[in-house]
Amino acid sequence: MRLLGGELQVDFYWPSAHVVVEVEGYETHSGRSAWLEDCRRHNRLVVNRYRSLRFTWEDVLYGRDYVVETLRVALAQAGAPKAR
Numbered sequence: 001m002r003l004l005g006g007e008l009q010v011d012f013y014w015p016s017a018h019v020v021v022e023v024e025g026y027e028t029h030s031g032r033s034a035w036l037e038d039c040r041r042h043n044r045l046v047v048n049r050y051r052s053l054r055f056t057w058e059d060v061l062y063g064r065d066y067v068v069e070t071l072r073v074a075l076a077q078a079g080a081p082k083a084r
Contacts, residue, residue, distance in 0.1 A: 004048060008041060017078035020050045021071065025057040051078055 001013040012021040045052040059067050
């Protein structure tokens with residue numbers, strides 16, 4: 001999904017809640033320039049009033065309960081309708 005006039009590509013987006021999820025893999029985000037870019041991307045999302053959640057690839061693979069519960073709380077706080 002592209003946001004901010006197509007300037008930023010994000011992994012997942014819930015428009016009704018303005019919630020963004022980024023999944024960070026160590027291999028693609030491990031260098032200094034990648035880290036700098038990730039920090040700046042995150043800040044751009046926050047100052048544009050997106051609720052930005054970041055999970056590691058390991059979270060997604062091995063911490064499903066943590067990911068689901070964190071996302072559920074963020075969506076509830078944002079007033080998104082509950083999934084059925």
